[in-house]
Structure formats: C-alpha cells, structure tokens
Amino acid sequence: QPVLTEALVGHCTNDDAEMCVFDLESYLDSQLKDDQEKVVPETEEDNDLDPNLQLIPGTNFKAYVRADISTFYGKEPGSRREKKPDFRGQAGKFVNMSPERVDLWWDGPSGPVLNDSLRPWTSGGTSCFPNHKFIFTKPEKPDEVLCRMTIVPDVAVYYCDPFLPPYEFHTDARARGEQLLGGGRSLDSLSAEDRAHYDAHVYNLEFGEVYKKFTGGSEWLTMYPKNPPRHKIWRADYFGQEHYVQTLETQFIEIPPAEEIYELSRFDMRRGEDESIALSENRSPGLMNITIKALSCAPRAFEIKNFLSDIEVDHILDIVQQKELERSTTNGHLSSTRTSTTTWLSRNSDLIVDAVFRRVADALRINEALLRDRDADELENFPTRSRINEDLQIVHYDVGQEYQAHHDFSMPKETLDVPGRSINLCLYLNNVIEGGETSFPRWRNAETGESLKVKPEKGKAMIFYMVNPDGNLDDLTQHAALPVIAGEKYFANIWIHDPVRS
Numbered sequence: 128q129p130v131l132t133e134a135l136v137g138h139c140t141n142d143d144a145e146m147c148v149f150d151l152e153s154y155l156d157s158q159l160k161d162d163q164e165k166v167v168p169e170t171e172e173d174n175d176l177d178p179n180l181q182l183i184p185g186t187n188f189k190a191y192v193r194a195d196i197s198t199f200y201g202k203e204p205g206s207r208r209e210k211k212p213d214f215r216g217q218a219g220k221f222v223n224m225s226p227e228r229v230d231l232w233w234d235g236p237s238g239p240v241l242n243d244s245l246r247p248w249t250s251g252g253t254s255c256f257p258n259h260k261f262i263f264t265k266p267e268k269p270d271e272v273l274c275r276m277t278i279v280p281d282v283a284v285y286y287c288d289p290f291l292p293p294y295e296f297h298t299d300a301r302a303r304g305e306q307l308l309g310g311g312r313s314l315d316s317l318s319a320e321d322r323a324h325y326d327a328h329v330y331n332l333e334f335g336e337v338y339k340k341f342t343g344g345s346e347w348l349t350m351y352p353k354n355p356p357r358h359k360i361w362r363a364d365y366f367g368q369e370h371y372v373q374t375l376e377t378q379f380i381e382i383p384p385a386e387e388i389y390e391l392s393r394f395d396m397r398r399g400e401d402e403s404i405a406l407s408e409n410r411s412p413g414l415m416n417i418t419i420k421a422l423s424c425a426p427r428a429f430e431i432k433n434f435l436s437d438i439e440v441d442h443i444l445d446i447v448q449q450k451e452l453e454r455s456t457t458n459g460h461l462s463s464t465r466t467s468t469t470t471w472l473s474r475n476s477d478l479i480v481d482a483v484f485r486r487v488a489d490a491l492r493i494n495e496a497l498l499r500d501r502d503a504d505e506l507e508n509f510p511t512r513s514r515i516n517e518d519l520q521i522v523h524y525d526v527g528q529e530y531q532a533h534h535d536f537s538m539p540k541e542t543l544d545v546p547g548r549s550i551n552l553c554l555y556l557n558n559v560i561e562g563g564e565t566s567f568p569r570w571r572n573a574e575t576g577e578s579l580k581v582k583p584e585k586g587k588a589m590i591f592y593m594v595n596p597d598g599n600l601d602d603l604t605q606h607a608a609l610p611v612i613a614g615e616k617y618f619a620n621i622w623i624h625d626p627v628r629s
C-alpha cells in the first residue's frame with residue numbers, strides 16, 4: 128500500500144516534538160470517494176456528525192470519545208450508571224522498540240508459549256487477562272529474556288524500549304508493568320532509518336497518552352497518524368436504533384436448475400448495476416427491505432433477522448457438505464482456544480453465493496465491486512484493484528466446541544498506518560438446540576455485568592465494527608463463540624478490510 132503510506136508520510140512530519148498536524152480532511156478529499164457513489168446521502172447518519180467524534184486541541188485529529196452510558200438509553204447524561212463487566216479480559220499489545228527481531232511469549236503456568244515473532248520495530252498482540260505475563264526474548268531462545276511485561280487492568284499497550292536507562296520508563300510505564308532487563312543502549316548507534324522508527328514509536332506513545340485522557344480511557348491500539356475508516360460505519364447511538372436498506376438483491380425462494388448456477392468468471396461478476404438481477408424468476412419479486420438493528424453501541428454490533436432465506440442457507444450448506452472441513456486456526460496456528468472446523472467459500476462459487484455478497488455490500492453500503500477483484504476501468508481512483516474482503520469462512524461446531532474470547536483484528540505490525548480487518552458480517556446458518564451464542568462480554572451497558580449473547584438463528588446476520596470512527600481498533604469487540612451444549616452450529620464470517628486489504 129505505498130499509496131497510503133506515502134500519503135501519510137507526506138501529511139505529517141514528526142521530526143520536532145510538536146504534535147503532528149495531520150490534515151485528515153484534505154487527505155480524505157484527495158482520495159476519491161467513488162466507492163461510495165451508490166450511497167444515498169443520509170445527513171444525520173454521517174459519522175462526521177457523530178457527537179462523539181471530537182477534535183483533540185492542537186491537532187487535526189478527531190478522536191472517538193467514550194459516550195455517557197445514559198445516551199445509549201436515550202436518557203440525559205449522568206442519569207444511568209454503567210455496570211462493570213464480570214469478564215476481566217482485554218487486549219494486550221507489545222511493541223518491539225528495537226532494531227532486532229524478538230520473540231513474544233506468553234509466560235504461562237506451564238512455561239513460555241510462543242505467540243509471535245516480531246520483526247524490528249513491529250508489534251504483536253493477543254487477548255489476555257490482568258497479571259498475565261509476557262516476555263520478549265532473543266529469537267528462539269526462551270531463556271534469553273529481554274523484557275517482562277505484566278498485564279495491568281485497563282492498560283493494553285506495553286513498550287519494550289532498550290534505549291531507556293535501566294529502571295526508567297516512559298510516561299506511566301511503571302503502572303504498565305514493564306520490566307526491562309538491560310537497557311541503556313545508545314540511540315547514537317542507530318541508523319537514520321532506525322532512528323525514524325524509534326521516534327515514530329515514541330511519538331505514537333505520547334499521542335496514546337493524550338488520546339486516552341481525551342477519550343475517557345480508550346487505549347490507542349494503532350499507529351498515529353491514522354486515517355479515519357474509509358468505508359461506512361452504521362451509527363449505534365442507542366440500543367435498538369434501526370437503519371433501513373432496500374436492495375434489488377432479493378432472496379432466492381427456489382433453487383434454480385443446477386446448470387444455471389455455474390461458477391462465475393471475473394467477467395460474469397462485472398454485471399452492471401443497471402442490469403437486472405440474476406435469476407430473478409427464482410427470487411422474491413421487487414425489492415428486499417433490510418432492517419439493521421443495534422444490539423450494542425460499544426462495541427458497535429447489529430443484527431439483521433432473515434438476511435438469508437432458508438433456500439440460500441441450505442444451498443450454502445450443500446456446498447459445504449462437499450468440502451472437507453479442517454480444524455480451525457487462530458493466527459494461522461492450531462489453538463486450544465478455537466476447537467471448531469473450518470472451510471472457505473469464495474464469492475464466485477456460484478450465482479447464489481454471488482447474490483449473497485451483493486446483498487452484503489448493500490447492507491453495509493459498500494460498493495459491491497470492492498468485494499471482488501476489479502479491472503482497471505472500475506473504481507479507477509480506488510487505491511487498489513483487489514477485493515477488500517476475505518472469502519466466506521464457514522465454521523462448524525460440535526457439542527463442546529467453542530472459540531474463546533478473542534479479537535478478530537491483529538495488532539498493527541508496522542510503525543505506520545496499515546490496513547486491517549474492520550468489519551465482520553457474520554451469518555448464522557442453523558438453529559442451535561442449546562448454547563453456541565456469540566458473546567460480547569465487554570459491551571457497555573447499565574443493566575448487567577453479563578455478556579451480550581447473540582443467539583444463532585438460521586438466516587440471521589450479525590455485524591460488528593472493530594474499527595471505531597476515528598480509526599482506532601475497538602478493544603470492546605472482544606467476543607467468543609460459546610460452547611455448543613446441544614446440537615451443532617454452522618456459522619460464517621465475512622471480514623471486510625479498511626481501507627484496502629494488504
């Protein structure tokens with residue numbers, strides 16, 4: 128994404144100690160917004176007008192401030208009191224502020240468990256709990272510990288900075304539970320390029336302190352400067368808020384003859400918006416009305432009941448039956464925290480799957496062409512030609528299988544803004560007899576410390592936005608697939624990246 132990185136570098140020089148003045152407005156203006164050309168203007172819905180997006184004085188950065196909980200109930204600020212979640216988990220991000228590669232380990236009760244290998248100046252992260260211990264070591268040498276980090280409640284970002292004098296820490300770093308072994312290296316030994324990386328981290332760390340104070344406690348999990356998300360985010364100002372979308376991509380009410388639902392070529396997928404929908408004789412006539420209803424404001428989660436027809440779900444499951452499901456992974460590795468099985472379906476599998484993706488695009492108010500690879504004459508000014516989504520990831524759970532609390536995003540590895548997952552539109556493909564809910568244990572509310580549980584219902588969609596309107600990753604999107612107690616569960620993820628997929 129040289130385009131993005133160059134734009135960022137061009138807009139911000141951080142060689143002085145002053146706060147970077149990064150002109151988001153002009154950056155956005157300089158980007159063509161034709162991917163949103165289908166969007167009907169919706170003034171009161173615009174994120175620009177979200178009262179929680181507020182300018183940090185001295186910067187051009189609009190931060191997403193934590194809303195007063197009362198507003199989630201449409202009540203006067205201060206009239207409701209927030210309940211603390213029973214769940215204590217949180218994100219942990221660990222920054223390698225050194226010019227060498229290091230290994231990141233969770234130092235668990237039965238010894239170190241490798242989490243990631245971090246190139247110089249990059250970071251890694253995972254879901255964790257207070258008092259969990261993490262270490263950086265020399266590569267493949269769990270005994271040669273460089274830094275220890277103990278998770279402190281409400282502190283998500285930990286810096287391992289070998290250039291600080293021993294026993295010194297960055298702002299409030301003692302509270303961060305960092306313990307540096309060694310340290311006191313000289314910055315003079317760094318090349319100019321490495322020094323720029325180092326400075327970028329220090330600068331980001333300082334921005335993070337300002338951001339946390341300004342927003343009322345949100346940890347800055349990404350890299351400043353960062354653009355706001357490019358793709359639309361539905362507002363969730365209060366519980367039950369509804370948005371309405373009409374789409375031409377109506378539901379299939381019968382399965383077309385097999386020869387008519389062939390695999391699509393790149394050319395087939397280009398079907399113009401003015402052309403009629405595919406296989407209309409097998410679908411509901413007219414327009415489909417979609418109601419998107421807020422289940423949670425923070426994290427921002429919605430449901431769409433009956434998003435898929437039974438015919439469509441059965442068809443997807445028929446394709447899945449012909450595939451071999453394999454043990455699911457996290458971060459590309461087998462993990463005891465995710466015990467389900469997985470397979471993938473691409474949009475061009477057939478016309479029905481393609482229709483589902485077109486409906487997904489409409490529900491998210493994203494141009495469908497962004498959800499497939501494009502020719503050079505399509506959305507010409509969009510920074511890339513490749514799709515911004517992942518294939519449909521099908522997940523199957525037998526009794527007892529689950530996915531413990533986690534985030535779907537990964538911590539930005541690079542020093543500068545990097546693209547990443549931003550939206551998950553998930554699909555429930557059957558009714559589960561008992562258990563198997565998707566749970567958001569950290570949803571902000573004034574009623575209960577228990578998690579929000581989204582019940583699997585055949586054909587229902589659930590959307591959550593893991594990037595906030597200011598571009599920060601939303602730690603509160605931590606979620607779990609609760610164990611299936613009786614029956615089985617079929618589920619699907621569609622991840623969308625913002626602004627592009629790396």
Ligand SMILES: O=C(O)CCC(=O)C(=O)O
Binds near residue numbers: 535565608609620
């Ligand atoms: O199965 C679910 O309800 C959620 C699955 C999930 O979180 C995931 O696959 O990332």
Ligand SMILES: [Fe+2]
Binds near residue numbers: 533534535606
């Ligand atoms: Fe997930």
